[in-house]
Amino acid sequence: MRRLLVRARASRALRIGASVGVVIGLFAIAADRLYPLPTPGRSAPFSLIVTARDGTPLRAFPDKLYIWRNPVALTQVSPLYVEAVIGYEDRAFWWHPGINPFALVRAGAQWIRHGHIVSGGSTITMQVARMIDPTPHTMAGKLHQILRALQLEAHFSKREILSLYLNYAPMGGVLEGVDAASRAYIGKPPSNMSHAEAAMLAVLPQAPSLLRPDRYPERARQARDKVLHRMADRWPAPDIADALTEPVYAQTIREPMLAPLLAERLRRGARGKLRVTSTIDADLQSTVEALLLERVRTLPRHASSAALVIDNATLEVRAYAGSADFSDLERASHVDMVRAWRSPGSTLKPFLYGFALDAGIIDSESLLNDVPQSFGGYQPGNFQQSFSGAVSVSEALTRSLNVPAVQVLDQYGPDRFVGKLRQGGLKLRFPRGATPNLAVILGGADTTLENLVGAYASLARGGMAGSPRLTPDAPLDEHRMMSAGAAYIVRDILETGGPLGRAIGERGTSRGIAWKTGTSFGFRDAWSIGVTDRYTVGVWIGRPDGTPNPGYFGANAATPLMMSIFSTLPDAVVTSHRAPPPDVTQAQICWPLGNVVGAQPDALCAVQRRAWLLAGVAPPTFPDPVRGGEPILRYTIDTVTGLRATSDCTDHPLRQAESPLWPVALEPWLDERSRRLDPPRWAPGCAPPAGGAGRLAITGASSGEVVRSAYGAAAPQVHLGVIGARGVVGWLVNGTLAGRAAAASGWTVQFPKPGEYAITAFDESGRYDRVTIEAR
Structure with missing residues (x-):
């Protein structure tokens, strides 16, 4: 019972x-x-942080209260820091239900005995509860904190609670969380801490304003040492002894500001992400920004600069500087000149020559005319306002001559050229209502530094261009710009000057770097783009508002900065020999016809040039627009006198002969070496009469004449006329264009110093005459 x-x-x-x-x-x-738990992060959101490829912050965008709070995972934090936090703050963390009753009883007894709070008895969970739901330091507040801690334990795992602590713990000033504190105070990620650093940051949330190591290093040291002594049973004694001797040092808190314009660009595309990892190399970025800042101090007041460095293998951007000094508003520092549309000047020329190689209309030494020419009314001039006469493709490209480039574009076609660029990923923007024309090759349309660098990378990637990648997960966007063979030839020309330049070491100071400059009309934009096996570097200098910068052009403004950047790049220049693709060969070609030596009689080969050929093609020289017809003169020679004659003016036997015809426009520039295969002079009685039909002649002076200054005159001068000319006459003095004038006006030539002067007059039909005058 x-x-x-x-x-x-x-x-x-x-x-x-x-x-x-x-x-x-x-x-x-x-x-x-x-009474649900406040959602962590809703009232205190993380900063959006943009980092370099190794995690180094480039720029952080704080919350509305300007709190720097960087998201960090438990696995990204040093175990030493986690051990120090738990060992000092809450040794029972892993087993208690959110509160430690023994610690609370001890804290209550101390409060009763001393009349004030000696220790709070708070666990890590309770501290997290106060972080996400702040309460006053009262008994009611403590009870509220305890209940929230119990809620936390019911909703989150211990590791999740610890992660909240690592992300939201107050660290002094505007810093919250161990990631922001570690990078701000000790300049390193939280995964890489010493024992002393872990102890110092572990105690900081106890009194973040009083223990800041950047302001109160002695207080921080004492608090740190207290943690180290507390960890004596968990850390080896030698490690603690070393940590106790380590001085407390903290750098001044300052906002991370590397690649600020890139960071802003990536922030706009973050789409809710808290951390955006870029492809930037932090050390290289710092170096490039320092170089730009140093360079911009030598530029006019409102000028700026930009630079872009990409890895050719992956197209990943390693350095991105959209402006020279982000803090200088006078230089429009907020304008990202990596993305700005500007005139590219001559930087498109390598692509034109590459396309023409692929089209089979040129080889690397094809004869071009660097002389005053009119292309349907368009009359381009060279940057130096002088002309060189007969030049090869290699010479025209390395010297960035304008007239030969327009000549090639005229043969290739502007529409075809622009379309080919677009297929290769290089976008151009034309003025409203404009269409592609010959001026496009000299900067008549706009593009961006980003587009140019992606296109130039094709020279090191077998002709494959691509869009620069800003993040590791960005797709690989590639486009075929030109064939691998054309890319090899163009790069070799830009690097060494081509076969001739390679032989004489024309570009020896930059071996391994193929580069091209550009200057837009009115000195508004100065460009320099360089390519090596590993990197492509682009530099722009100018005023963001498009105002001219007289005297600053690609060669003297942008190229030195580009070369300085290359000098800082690891393994930037590879000096080992690059074997050409199978379809690229070398051969001797002949001027003026353009054929391979041996493909025509020696009598038609006035000058030999060693050339790169693509697919074995040595195309003929472009047709002469003035003379037309076959570029070979066939005539008869008196076998007795060896002079030119016809059956009408001699009874001697005649033999057939032929000579190559140079383009008429080049005649005034040809030297004796080029003329060695000219027809012999006419035999007496056979030559056409001087000044006859079809001839142009200079009047007012004759070759060998000596002119002297008139009494009281500063320099001698002579007024020359011309007969037999059509339209406007151009006047050259020692190979430099002095000016143009109507045939009836003549030209006054001044001689600034004593010496011999070669003066040439030529008209629109290519006819010319030359006199040599000595000034005394």
Whole structure:
């Protein structure tokens, strides 16, 4: 009977206990729903941080209260820091339910004994509760904190709670979380801490304003040493001894500001991300920004600069500087000149020559005319306002001559050229209503530094261009710009000057770097783009508002900066020999016809040039627009006198002969070496009369004449006329264009110093005459 009574009482107690448990549980569930936990991060969101490829912050965008709070995972934090936090703050963290009753009882007893709070008895969970739901430092506040801690333990795992602490712990000033504190104070990610650094940052949330190591290093040291002594049972004694001797040092808190314009660009495309990892190399970025800042100090007041460095293998951007000095508003520092549309000047020329190689209309030494020419009314001039006469493709490209480039574009076609660029990924923007024309090759359309660098990378990537990649997950966007063979030839010309330049070391100071400059009309933009096996570097200098910068052009402004950047790049220049693709060969070609030596009689080969050929093709020289017809003169020679004659003016036997015809426009520039295969002079009685039909002649002076200054005159001068000319006449003095004038006006030539002067007059039909005058 007694046993049954005991069982009944036990059963009733169990029922009562279960009922109480259910009621408590229901109460807890109801309370949890009525008073839900604040969502971590809603009231205190993380900063959006843009980092370099190694995690180094480039720029952080704080919350509306300007709090720097960088998201970090538990696995990204040094175990030493985690051990120090738990060992100093809450050794029972892994087993208590959110509160440590023993610690609370101890804290209460100390409060009763001393009349004030000696230790709070807070666990890490309770501290997290206060971080996400702040409460006053009162008994009611403490109770609220305890209940929130219990809620946290019910909703989150221990590792999740610890991660919240690592992300939201106050670290002094505007810093919250171990990632922001580690990078701001000790300049390194939280994964790489010493024992002393871990201890110093672990104690900082206890009194973040009073223990800041950048302001109060002695207080920080004392607090750190307290943690180190507390960890004596967990860390090896030698490590603690070394840590105690380590001085406390913290750098001044300052906002990370590397590649700020790139960071802003990536922020706009973050789409809710808290961390955006770029492809930037932080050390290289710092170096490039320092070089730009140093260079811009030598530029006019409102000028700026930009630079872009990409890895050719992956097209990843390693350095991105959109302006020279982000803090200098006078230089429009907020304008990203990597993306700005500007006139590219002559930087498109390598692509034109590459396309023409692929089209089979030129080889590397094809004869071009660097002389005053009119292309349907368009009359381009060279940057130096002088002309060189007969030049090869290699010479025209390395010297960035304008007239030969327009000549090639005229043969290739402007529409075809622009379309080919677009297929290769290089976009051009034309003025409203404009269409592609010959001026496009000299900067008549706009593009961006980013587009140019992606296109130039094709010279090191077998002709494959691509869009520069800003993040590791960006797709590889590639486009065929030109064939691998054309890319090899163009790069070799830009690097060495081609076969001739390679032989004489024309570009020896930059071996390994193929580069091209550009200057837009009115000195508005100065460009320099360089390519090596590993990197492509682009530099722009100018005024963001498009105002001219007289005297600053690609060669003297942008190229030195580009070369300085290359000098800082690891393994930028590879000096080992690059074997040409199978379809690229060398051969001797002949001027003026353009054929391979041996493909025509020696009598038609006035000058030999060693050339790169693509697919074995040595195309003929472009047709002469003035003379037309076959570029070979066939005539007869008097076998007795060896002079030119016809059967009408001699009884001697005649033999057939032929000579190559140079383009008429080149005639005034040809030297004796080029003329060695000219026809012999006419035999007496056979030559056409001087000044006859079809001839142009200079009047007012004759070759060999000596002119002197008139009394009181500053320099001698002579006024020359011309007969037999058509339209406007051009006047050259020692190979430099002095000017143009109507045939009836003549030209006054001044001689600034004593010497011999070669003066040439030529008209629109290519006819010319030359006199040599000595000034004394």
